[in-house]
Amino acid sequence: MNGAGGGPAIEAEGLVKAFGEVRALDGLDLHADAGTVLGVLGPNGAGKTTAVRVLTTLLRPDRGRARVAGLDVVADAAALRERIGLAGQYAAVDENLTGIENLVMVGRLYGMRRKAARARADELLERFGLADAGRRIVKTYSGGMRRRLDLAAALVARPPVLFLDEPTTGLDPRSRLDLWEAIEDLVADGTTVLLTTQYLDEADRLAHRIAVVDHGRVIAEGTADELKSRVGGERLEVEVADATCAAAAAEALAPMAADEPVTEGAHVRMAVRGRDGAIVEAVRRLDAAGLDVRDLVVRRPTLDDVFLALTGHAAEPQGGDRDDAEREEVAA
Amino acid sequence: MRRLIPDTLVLAERNLLRLPRQPDLLIGFTIQPIMFVLLFAYVFGGAISTPGFDDYKQFLLPGIICQNVAFGGFVTALGLAEDMGKGLIDRFRSLPAARASVLAGRAVADVVTNLLGLVIVLGTGLVIGFRFDAPAGEILAGFALLLLFGFASSWIFAVIGLSVSTPEAANGIGFTLIFPITFISSAFVPVESMPAGLEEFAEANPVTTLVDALRALWLGAPAGNDVWLAFVWCVVLIAIFAPIAVAKYRRAASR
Numbered sequence: 001m002n003g004a005g006g007g008p009a010i011e012a013e014g015l016v017k018a019f020g021e022v023r024a025l026d027g028l029d030l031h032a033d034a035g036t037v038l039g040v041l042g043p044n045g046a047g048k049t050t051a052v053r054v055l056t057t058l059l060r061p062d063r064g065r066a067r068v069a070g071l072d073v074v075a076d077a078a079a080l081r082e083r084i085g086l087a088g089q090y091a092a093v094d095e096n097l098t099g100i101e102n103l104v105m106v107g108r109l110y111g112m113r114r115k116a117a118r119a120r121a122d123e124l125l126e127r128f129g130l131a132d133a134g135r136r137i138v139k140t141y142s143g144g145m146r147r148r149l150d151l152a153a154a155l156v157a158r159p160p161v162l163f164l165d166e167p168t169t170g171l172d173p174r175s176r177l178d179l180w181e182a183i184e185d186l187v188a189d190g191t192t193v194l195l196t197t198q199y200l201d202e203a204d205r206l207a208h209r210i211a212v213v214d215h216g217r218v219i220a221e222g223t224a225d226e227l228k229s230r231v232g233g234e235r236l237e238v239e240v241a242d243a244t245c246a247a248a249a250a251e252a253l254a255p256m257a258a259d260e261p262v263t264e265g266a267h268v269r270m271a272v273r274g275r276d277g278a279i280v281e282a283v284r285r286l287d288a289a290g291l292d293v294r295d296l297v298v299r300r301p302t303l304d305d306v307f308l309a310l311t312g313h314a315a316e317p318q319g320g321d322r323d324d325a326e327r328e329e330v331a332a
Numbered sequence: 333m334r335r336l337i338p339d340t341l342v343l344a345e346r347n348l349l350r351l352p353r354q355p356d357l358l359i360g361f362t363i364q365p366i367m368f369v370l371l372f373a374y375v376f377g378g379a380i381s382t383p384g385f386d387d388y389k390q391f392l393l394p395g396i397i398c399q400n401v402a403f404g405g406f407v408t409a410l411g412l413a414e415d416m417g418k419g420l421i422d423r424f425r426s427l428p429a430a431r432a433s434v435l436a437g438r439a440v441a442d443v444v445t446n447l448l449g450l451v452i453v454l455g456t457g458l459v460i461g462f463r464f465d466a467p468a469g470e471i472l473a474g475f476a477l478l479l480l481f482g483f484a485s486s487w488i489f490a491v492i493g494l495s496v497s498t499p500e501a502a503n504g505i506g507f508t509l510i511f512p513i514t515f516i517s518s519a520f521v522p523v524e525s526m527p528a529g530l531e532e533f534a535e536a537n538p539v540t541t542l543v544d545a546l547r548a549l550w551l552g553a554p555a556g557n558d559v560w561l562a563f564v565w566c567v568v569l570i571a572i573f574a575p576i577a578v579a580k581y582r583r584a585a586s587r
Contacts, residue, residue: 056426081428092419096350108342109429111335137353153423 007070009034009161009192010055015064017050017216024050025061026216032194032209034160037187039207040196041303043313047216048196049089052165055194056086069161069192082110085154089166093149099125099134099141103153110157117156124152128182144175151182162186164195168202180205200303210303214311224303231271231301231309233258236278238268241292252289256281259309271305272298336430343424343437347411348444357407361449365400369456372396372520380521384553390465393457394546395519397478398539400453402514404446404482405489408438409502412493416584435577439486446482450475465551473559474549480566481542487573494580518543538565 010032017025024047032038040048053059055068057077066073071080093102100121107117125134128148138146147167154162164183168176183206187193197203203210204224212220212227220227236257240249243266250261250268256278261270272278278298286293307313351358369392377388385391415421415434424434454462464471492509493502516530517523517539523531534540545562548555 053422058422058425078428081426084426086423086426088419088422092423094346094350094420095418096353097346101346101349105342105346106423106427109339109424109427109433111428139353 007034008032008067009036010038010066010068010194012051012055012066013064015051015054015061015066017047017054017059017061023216025054025064028064028213028217030055030066030194030211030218032192034192035187035190036208037183037193037195037206039203039210040194040213041198041200041203041210041307042196042213043198043311046213048213049165050216051213052086052163052194052196056084056163057081082157083159083161085157085159085162087147087150087154087162087164087167089169093138093146093153095138095141095146098137099130099149102138102149103156106153107156112157120156124155128152129178142175144171144178147171147175147179148182151179155186159191161192161194164193166196166198168197168199176202200307204303212307212310219310220306227303227306228301231259231305233301234272234278234298235301235305236270236272236282237295237297237299238282238286238293239295240266240268240286241294242266245291248289249286249291249293252285252291253282256285262308266294269305269308271301271309335428336433336436339429339433340436340440342429343433344440344444347407347438347441350411351407351441351445357410360406361400361404361445362452365396365449365453366456368400369393369396369453369460373460376520380525382522385551387461389457389460389462390551391547392520393454393462394474394550395517395543397450397453397457398481398543398546399514399519400449401446401478401482402485402510402539403506404442404449405439405485405487406503406506407445408442408486409489409493409506410499411438412490413496413499413502416494417498421584431582432578435487435490435574435581438490439483442486443479443483446479450478466549470549470552474546477542477545477549477559477562477566480563484566484569484573487570487577490577491573491580494577494584513537514539538562538569541565 008031010030012028012030015025015028016023028047028051030038030040030051040051042048050059054061055066055073057073057080060074068080069083071083073080097105103121103124104114104117107120108114112120125131128151130145130148130152133141133145138149141149151167167183168179171179180202183193183195195206207224209221209223210227211218220230236253238249238253240246246263246266246268250263253261253268253270256272258271258273261268279296282296283293372392373389377392380388382388382391421434489506492505496502496505516534517537518534519539523534523540526534541558542562542565544553545555545558547553548559
């Protein structure tokens with residue numbers, strides 16, 4: 001089943017892709033071993049989708065090379081399309097067809113005979129809890145159902161390598177969880193998955209290794225734990241009662257910080273050296289500076305902190321993007 | 333390439349399956365043409381004199397059928413614009429399907445919808461008194477010409493659909509282009525009745541050639557070179573617009 005035979009299933013070296021002035025990919029390197037999940041994490045416009053489009057043969061890179069399942073994405077593009085599945089953030093299924101019709105169509109475009117495609121469609125609908133909805137037109141599906149059908153469509157030909165471009169963007173928590181479980185099942189069966197996401201918890205949960213992408217290149221790579229340890233130790237977060245005092249609080253806390261404290265509104269965040277006594281010391285310092293504190297917490301670093309530390313800006317999607325995703329859900 | 337035909341048929345089937353589920357589109361090429369036939373026949377019919385034809389309905393039917401077929405590619409423009417917007421084009425391109433099959437599947441599905449439209453308009457015509465006046469072979473040649481013209485129209489509309497970002501824009505551009513082109517022709521009135529300038533345009537318009545050819549094939553009207561010229565026009569339009577559509581598809585899809 002596994003096309004790459006234990007070796008790397010995805011290998012990209014120095015990928016460059018420019019659209020006019022904008023360099024969507026600027027020397028991107030990626031690597032995923034067969035049977036693992038590579039999380040590609042980054043904000044909107046970081047180049048995640050462009051990377052997926054290059055690796056799935058939709059886009060030719062200007063420079064660099066990439067092999068997927070042992071095949072070159074440019075030279076062997078036609079053969080490679082037989083061995084990959086792609087599911088995207090826009091749930092690319094035909095909403096005027098039924099679930100069955102969508103999957104049968106995809107199966108036949110993979111070269112399957114009608115009967116075999118139909119059998120495979122039934123199997124996938126069953127697996128993704130869509131058996132009852134299979135004869136309904138996709139227009140009547142919920143967002144989560146569409147996403148599951150989209151994933152099912154990507155799996156029709158049992159591809160050894162699967163690309164999921166922001167598979168849960170715009171989904172409600174319950175649907176996200178369902179989709180995560182479906183992805184975990186696939187990986188348990190030996191599928192290699194490249195997953196792009198803006199959600200750090202998603203990468204944290206699903207990915208064996210994570211590549212953090214910004215401005216078209218990988219700025220950090222490793223397991224979730226490795227990345228977290230790169231940010232240093234525990235994180236201290238303080239919320240002062242009066243937002244105008246945030247800078248003063250940052251200054252007061254600076255001596256105990258392992259990095260530059262970041263202020264945002266009434267919040268001050270920083271890495272501290274060692275957990276022991278951090279709370280007591282912080283309270284004492286703030287008190288000495290005569291500052292009122294509303295909230296104070298010391299916690300393990302999350303991937304959010306990694307992202308902030310690496311890029312200087314937060315990884316969570318901007319308000320506007322989320323609105324878009326929701327609007328799409330409503331319109332759809 | 334070996335897969336072009338089966339993949340095209342799969343995608344044509346998909347396009348046809350969608351059709352009955354889009355009532356707005358369905359009305360566009362069933363009810364609307366009937367309405368046009370009736371309006372023209374009974375509202376304008378009495379005011380338009382058509383020397384050489386017994387009745388305006390005889391003159392009108394070939395013209396309105398050509399106009400209808402010219403609009404036949406509309407479904408292609410709307411469908412392509414929609415597929416681009418919704419990311420379906422990416423899905424198709426990530427599959428091992430033949431590259432040209434997405435566009436060819438559209439054009440082939442349009443042939444079927446054109447046939448349906450033809451039957452509807454012709455049926456309406458027969459009900460209100462249109463009668464063929466030509467040998468069976470020539471009548472069939474007329475049908476072949478119309479389907480070929482419809483196929484050409486699909487490629488023109490494919491270019492429109494791939495040039496715009498939304499189905500609404502495709503709709504707007506399609507109407508603004510096709511309406512004048514079909515009206516400034518011999519489709520609805522004799523071109524001699526038009527003011528100078530318009531008359532020259534109408535004479536040179538391939539729609540006029542097509543309509544005159546159809547009148548020759550179905551009613552035995554004098555044709556000159558129109559019949560074979562009409563076939564040549566269709567082939568030329570396909571030869572021009574199909575490569576443009578394919579090139580645009582390649583570029584648009586790799587944005």
